Amino acid sequence: MLDGKFLDRHAKVLFPLPAVLFTLALMVFPVLYTLWVSFTNWNLASGLPPRFVWFKSYATVFAEPRFWGAFVRTLYFTGIAVAAETVLGVVWALVLNREFVGKRTIKAMMLLPLVATPVAIGIAWTLFYEPTIGIANWALKLFGLQGSRWIADPDFVLPALAIIDVWQWTPLIALITLAGLAGLSQEPYESARVDGANGWQIFWHITLPMVAPAVLTAVLLRSIDALKTFDIIYSTTQGGPGFASETLNIYSYNLSFNYFRLGQAAASLVFLFALVLSFSALVARLRRRLGL
Amino acid sequence: MKKIAGKLVFALLVLFIVIPVAFPLIWILMSSFKTQVDITASPPRWLFEPTLQNYEKVFREQDFLKFFINSTIVGVSATLVSLALGLPAAWSIARFKQTKLNLLILVARIMPGIALLLPWFLIFSRLGLIDSYTALVMAHVIIGLPLVVWIMSSFFEQVPLEIEESARVDGATRQRTFLSIILPISSPGVVTATTLSFLFSWNNFMFSQVLSMERTRTLPIAVYNFVSYAEIDWGAVMAAAVVIIAPAIVLTMFFQKYVIRGLTMGAVKG
Numbered sequence: 062m063l064d065g066k067f068l069d070r071h072a073k074v075l076f077p078l079p080a081v082l083f084t085l086a087l088m089v090f091p092v093l094y095t096l097w098v099s100f101t102n103w104n105l106a107s108g109l110p111p112r113f114v115w116f117k118s119y120a121t122v123f124a125e126p127r128f129w130g131a132f133v134r135t136l137y138f139t140g141i142a143v144a145a146e147t148v149l150g151v152v153w154a155l156v157l158n159r160e161f162v163g164k165r166t167i168k169a170m171m172l173l174p175l176v177a178t179p180v181a182i183g184i185a186w187t188l189f190y191e192p193t194i195g196i197a198n199w200a201l202k203l204f205g206l207q208g209s210r211w212i213a214d215p216d217f218v219l220p221a222l223a224i225i226d227v228w229q230w231t232p233l234i235a236l237i238t239l240a241g242l243a244g245l246s247q248e249p250y251e252s253a254r255v256d257g258a259n260g261w262q263i264f265w266h267i268t269l270p271m272v273a274p275a276v277l278t279a280v281l282l283r284s285i286d287a288l289k290t291f292d293i294i295y296s297t298t299q300g301g302p303g304f305a306s307e308t309l310n311i312y313s314y315n316l317s318f319n320y321f322r323l324g325q326a327a328a329s330l331v332f333l334f335a336l337v338l339s340f341s342a343l344v345a346r347l348r349r350r351l352g353l
Numbered sequence: 354m355k356k357i358a359g360k361l362v363f364a365l366l367v368l369f370i371v372i373p374v375a376f377p378l379i380w381i382l383m384s385s386f387k388t389q390v391d392i393t394a395s396p397p398r399w400l401f402e403p404t405l406q407n408y409e410k411v412f413r414e415q416d417f418l419k420f421f422i423n424s425t426i427v428g429v430s431a432t433l434v435s436l437a438l439g440l441p442a443a444w445s446i447a448r449f450k451q452t453k454l455n456l457l458i459l460v461a462r463i464m465p466g467i468a469l470l471l472p473w474f475l476i477f478s479r480l481g482l483i484d485s486y487t488a489l490v491m492a493h494v495i496i497g498l499p500l501v502v503w504i505m506s507s508f509f510e511q512v513p514l515e516i517e518e519s520a521r522v523d524g525a526t527r528q529r530t531f532l533s534i535i536l537p538i539s540s541p542g543v544v545t546a547t548t549l550s551f552l553f554s555w556n557n558f559m560f561s562q563v564l565s566m567e568r569t570r571t572l573p574i575a576v577y578n579f580v581s582y583a584e585i586d587w588g589a590v591m592a593a594a595v596v597i598i599a600p601a602i603v604l605t606m607f608f609q610k611y612v613i614r615g616l617t618m619g620a621v622k623g
Contacts, residue, residue: 184594317471
């Protein structure tokens with residue numbers, strides 16, 4: 062019973078202890094390790110032991126046009142994907158925000174893209190995008206439009222990949238917004254109606270400001286994940302054609318596990334992590350500034 | 354008349370949501386029952402004679418049953434470990450307002466996976482743990498643990514303090530109170546956390562791609578390997594996609610209320 066009492070008295074420390082130790086061992090230590098590697102010139106392919114070179118790996122990476130290409134593509138992909146998801150998701154939520162027969166079924170259906178395995182989805186879209194046998198070009202022709210080469214076209218591969226991301230994640234923004242709409246108080250609506258506001262004014266001045274916190278959080282969550290997108294890109298193009306869809310995550314992966322240039326890979330990863338972290342901090346500040 | 358027109362417009366709008374969401378999944382399912390001739394037809398065929406040969410191929414020529422079992426072993430173990438570590442931690446975070454601790458564990462949520470994968474690969478290689486269940490499960494716990502902590506700490510916060518205090522007045526220890534009172538009250542949260550952490554492990558590709566080889570290969574890798582070889586057998590690929598997506602969908606439909614809550618809660622809470 063002594064053990065039981067000990068645990069009882071020190072619950073504050075002992076309850077979270079296993080989780081903390083695990084996180085230290087599998088996250089904090091590896092991150093510090095990556096940080097250390099980024100200051101070395103470690104290259105597994107050369108067979109030489111790693112040497113501490115301060116910022117030289119960073120300098121090498123930052124001097125590579127391929128890195129900056131990947132950086133721009135990461136922002137471009139995230140930007141178009143999350144923007145489309147937000148607009149579509151909010152519109153969907155507004156449409157569905159009423160009681161109707163089959164609402165539960167439709168909400169359940171919207172979960173399907175969210176839980177479908179991304180790699181399998183990426184591979185399936187490769188077939189949809191196939192120029193001759195794919196359903197995508199068939200649909201374009203149905204509307205009298207010219208077929209596209211989709212992910213095989215270096216100029217269109219990123220939007221084409223963003224479409225997959227939009228298909229998979231718009232439901233998340235819609236569901237979050239819908240949950241936010243469901244929690245709104247009815248009072249402002251009633252007084253607005255008494256004052257004779259029209260539908261658009263009500264949406265713009267009442268609904269939108271009130272759901273904004275929910276939407277903004279959804280956008281933050283999506284952006285963090287979109288900046289790190291891996292499965293969809295790797296399973297469709299692996300960064301190709303050429304480097305046309307190589308984002309920072311794919312670039313870092315290639316540096317690590319295809320070229321074994323660990324020092325440079327680590328430097329690029331530290332950069333990506335800093336990007337995601339500062340983006341999160343920025344949104345958090347924006348929320349506080351706007352009082353959301 | 355105007356009312357009917359309004360209803361029609363609404364139905365049309367709903368259709369504009371439903372069709373794009375459902376169609377790709379339906380097309381995958383349809384394609385998995387097509388022969389190579391039907392699937393490579395141009396324009397795509399809507400009517401065809403269904404065949405089971407693709408599924409036969411997936412299970413007979415490729416050892417999909419083994420990959421299926423591997424994915425299940427890793428998913429279940431990672432979920433159990435995540436719960437064992439995460440539940441007490443989440444309670445402590447909620448009860449004692451340990452926000453810094455919360456932040457530490459949630460950093461794992463925004464961390465780019467490769468930043469961990471690179472050192473893991475080096476360390477696990479040295480320890481001879483590449484292609485072991487241990488390494489894979491530990492990697493997947495880094496996905497499950499933040500989920501459990503995130504979801505459960507907000508559930509535990511809603512448990513009134515009085516319930517816990519009256520149990521303590523009766524002489525129950527904290528661990529007893531936790532196990533026999535707080536956890537049962539919060540069981541909807543536990544279901545949510547369990548389902549999501551299993552789904553995220555089931556769908557994970559990147560960690561398994563680097564940490565698993567022949568022995569512990571999971572389904573996402575097996576599906577991916579299908580297309581990386583020479584000529585693509587599209588029918589078999591689609592059947593493989595169905596084999597991996599179907600369990601995730603069945604699980605989600607079974608626990609849909611919990612999955613919706615888990616995916617949307619963080620945002621609404623603010």
